[in-house]
Amino acid sequence: MRTFAVVGHLAAxxxxxxxxxxxxxxxxxxxxxxxxxxxxxxxxxxxxxxxxHLLLLGPPAPPKEVLLRGDSVRSLSPDERSTAALIRKxxxxxVGEAFRESTPGILVRRGGLxxxxxxxxxxxxxxxxxxxxxxxxxxxxxxxxDHLDFTPEEEGLMTGLPRLSMGPRVLQADxxxxxxxxxxxxxxxxxS
Amino acid sequence: MRTFAVVGHLAAxxxxxxxxxxxxxxxxxxxxxxxxxxxxxxxxxxxxxxxxHLLLLGPPAPPKEVLLRGDSVRSLSPDERSTAALIRKxxxxxVGEAFRESTPGILVRRGGLxxxxxxxxxxxxxxxxxxxxxxxxxxxxxxxxDHLDFTPEEEGLMTGLPRLSMGPRVLQADxxxxxxxxxxxxxxxxxS
Numbered sequence: 001m002r003t004f005a006v007v008g009h010l011a012a013x014x015x016x017x018x019x020x021x022x023x024x025x026x027x028x029x030x031x032x033x034x035x036x037x038x039x040x041x042x043x044x045x046x047x048x049x050x051x052x053h054l055l056l057l058g059p060p061a062p063p064k065e066v067l068l069r070g071d072s073v074r075s076l077s078p079d080e081r082s083t084a085a086l087i088r089k090x091x092x093x094x095v096g097e098a099f100r101e102s103t104p105g106i107l108v109r110r111g112g113l114x115x116x117x118x119x120x121x122x123x124x125x126x127x128x129x130x131x132x133x134x135x136x137x138x139x140x141x142x143x144x145x146d147h148l149d150f151t152p153e154e155e156g157l158m159t160g161l162p163r164l165s166m167g168p169r170v171l172q173a174d175x176x177x178x179x180x181x182x183x184x185x186x187x188x189x190x191x192s
Numbered sequence: 193m194r195t196f197a198v199v200g201h202l203a204a205x206x207x208x209x210x211x212x213x214x215x216x217x218x219x220x221x222x223x224x225x226x227x228x229x230x231x232x233x234x235x236x237x238x239x240x241x242x243x244x245h246l247l248l249l250g251p252p253a254p255p256k257e258v259l260l261r262g263d264s265v266r267s268l269s270p271d272e273r274s275t276a277a278l279i280r281k282x283x284x285x286x287v288g289e290a291f292r293e294s295t296p297g298i299l300v301r302r303g304g305l306x307x308x309x310x311x312x313x314x315x316x317x318x319x320x321x322x323x324x325x326x327x328x329x330x331x332x333x334x335x336x337x338d339h340l341d342f343t344p345e346e347e348g349l350m351t352g353l354p355r356l357s358m359g360p361r362v363l364q365a366d367x368x369x370x371x372x373x374x375x376x377x378x379x380x381x382x383x384s
Contacts (some may be wrong), residue, residue: 020212023271030271034226043339043362078364079215079222080272133384147235161211167374168381170235172270178370182359192325 002118002184003141004039004177005053005116008032013061015092019081027058031146033083034174037183038044040070041078041178045182054087063112066090073105117143117157125180127170129163132183138164142180144173194376195333196231196369197245197308200224202342205253207371209286211273218276219250226366227277232262233270239373246279247304255304258282263296309335309349317372319362321355324375330356334372336365338358 008028017026022033032054039052046072054066066087068076074084090102099107116122123129125144132138139162150158166179186192195234209218239262246258258279258307260268262281268275282294291299302320308314314319317336326329331354342350358371378384 019374020273022273023269030273034229034270037226037364038367041364077215078226081212081214081222110329131383167377168383169377171370171374172229172233172235175230175370175374178363178367179374181370183368185359185361191323191360 001140001180002039002047002050003034003053003121004050004125005055005122005141005143006032006035006173007055007113007143007145007150007154008057009146009151010058011054011056011146012088013056013060013064013091014059015088015123016060017088019084021087022084024134027056028082028146029087031173032056033087034172035177036068036076036083037078038174040068040073040076046070046073046076050181053116055116057112063089063110064095065109065111065116067107068107069107069155070157071104071105074103079086091102094135113143113154117161122158123162123164124158125167125176126163128164132164132166132180135162135164138184138187142177144176144183146173193332194231194239194242194373195245195313196227196242197305197314197333197335198224198227198365199247199335199337199342199346200249201338201343202250203246203248203338205248205249205256205283206251207280208252208332209280211276211280214272214276219248220278221276222272223246223281226364227369228260228268228275229270230366230369231261232268234267238262238265238268242373245308247308249304250281255289255302256283257301257303257308259291259299259301261299263297263298266295268297280299287380292330299349305335305346305349308354314350314356315356317358317359317368318355321357324356324358324372327354328358330376332378334369336368338365372379 022030066192214222314333
């Protein structure tokens with residue numbers, strides 16, 4: 001299983017946002033939707049061996065965690081608006097500490113980065129990391145930030161985790177996931 | 193200059209589509225918008241050394257070619273809806289054989305694949321191609337298809353062009369551009 005987790009520092013935690021303004025009123029939900037696509041979608045099909053955790057930290061009820069599982073999600077379209085509609089539906093559910101399923105393969109709970117990292121097995125995607133191509137072994141999980149840097153508090157939670165860079169130019173979060181998925185595909189298939 | 197060209201077989205060639213249904217009524221304009229982002233956008237900035245040609249072949253007035261130039265485009269946001277709004281604005285212009293500028297760095301003309309390929313210098317991105325990482329030299333231009341295969345007529349135009357594969361799993365068009373941009377970044381910067 002390949003696990004991705006993206007911190008959405010401004011991302012909406014209620015279902016009150018409009019699908020017509022994902023960058024603004026939904027707190028860069030557009031970026032998170034593209035991350036879902038990068039983590040789970042192929043040209044014609046879903047990556048059944050992948051999942052992505054969206055850690056939503058914006059108003060009105062942070063923190064929330066939305067989990068999209070490739071092994072059970074259905075009717076996932078690649079466009080931002082469709083994915084945002086599914087996330088918004090999940091955010092309409094009352095939440096506690098345990099995951100609740102909103103639609104098949106899409107779950108939501110109250111939770112943030114500390115709970116996620118407690119499970120272990122994560123590397124941090126960061127422009128100051130080591131080149132991913134040069135690393136012999138890669139962990140099963142990867143955490144990255146949205147368009148903003150990690151906060152000092154978040155950095156404190158990740159002290160000691162391996163850090164990986166995807167290349168010499170700083171990519172958008174979804175682009176970094178796409179490049180990493182390709183690297184993992186190549187290793188799995190025995191390509192260089 | 194890095195040049196990308198994407199054939200949008202169903203993509204709208206008029207400005208009558210709604211931004212609320214880019215996959216449907218706009219003929220997978222969502223995918224083309226993600227390709228623009230993959231070709232031109234970095235985490236914080238625009239790739240000034242890249243351009244992307246969108247070849248739009250859907251109703252009502254095919255073929256049209258929309259060119260987005262990284263060296264002169266302004267106010268390009270990464271979300272699909274904003275990019276689609278800019279493309280729609282370009283499609284409102286009456287067009288002939290010569291490019292007309294709609295907004296800074298975004299141009300439109302009547303034209304399709306034959307005119308584009310006549311300029312030379314293209315490789316085709318295809319799952320049956322050779323692994324891009326194994327190719328010593330890469331051309332300056334790359335052409336790829338949307339979610340549909342190239343037609344036999346289009347394939348006929350591309351006979352003899354080099355074919356490149358991005359990896360063992362078939363990616364969405366925008367994902368293929370992202371992986372290729374990363375490979376080009378690495379070569380330019382002397383990374384492995």
